[in-house]
Amino acid sequence: MSDPKVLIGVIGGSGLYHLNNLTLVKEVSPQTSLPSGTHVAFVARHGAHHTYLPSDVPSRANIAALKSIGVQAIVAFSAVGSLREEIRPGDFIIPGQIIDRTKGIRPASFFEGTRIVAHAMFGDPFDDPLRGVLQTLVKAALEKTGRDVRLHTDKTVVCMEGPQFSTRAESEMYRMWGGDIINMSVLPEAKLAREAELSYALIATATDYDSWRVSEEPVTVAEVIKTLTTNAETSRTVTETIIEELQAAILKADVVRSAKGSMQYSLISRRDYWPEEDRKKLEYILPEYFA
């Protein structure tokens, strides 16, 4: 029997190291099957035992692995701090924008180290059609849980370097910049997914109020962990609830269409100047242009 199509990749963040009700199909390129028969690929961002610092997450390998097994849409989960009173710990957020506060120490492009130059569009850092479908499906799935979890949409996520949390002054500054939530993980993941022409959206789960509330203690890991387990459980339930409809939307091609072909006008170096070794390297991630 030929391998079933795996169209959806799920990236689990802090607290989300596995999904429920799955039959493990393969571990090398982890593929799992839900009771419905829908296949998903699951990657634990920090490793199954949380042993990768945010700055050390092998994002290029994770995205390349998902692309290489045929994934077309990535749903990434992330634990975030809230920079807004109305986003309460326990709430879910599907952001629309990113402010990059990483420090340039993470490999952030598949073109790094090659002599082939490309500039991906990143004005809308998440895939809008995927976000749209997720907003509807996640809202309904959360309502079904009966838990008091709100879904916030069109928010801005600040991605900081870490691993230390922000100072109070930084936390306040991010609020002034228009940041709504903060994490250490959405970049370079979202940039790499764009380069690989994969649809990518983030489901963020709030764990704390970061460090901006003057009358409260600044965020600690202990505070984060208090909400993490419940958030991870809810994330598993939501994933299980939405996966079939998400797969159907992808098969109808209305979700992944905008990502496909998006690198078409991004390659700037002329083909006759591509070093063969670099072309071969990029063929793995973008066979559409480099095969």
Ligand SMILES: CSC[C@H]1O[C@H](OP(=O)(O)O)[C@H](O)[C@@H]1O
């Ligand atoms: C555990 S607190 C800080 C940690 O949590 C988030 O991880 P993830 O996005 O993978 O859920 C944040 O980005 C930091 O890496």
Ligand SMILES: Nc1ncnc2[nH]cnc12
């Ligand atoms: N306050 C915070 N800052 C950065 N990343 C986080 N992940 C969870 N809470 C966070």
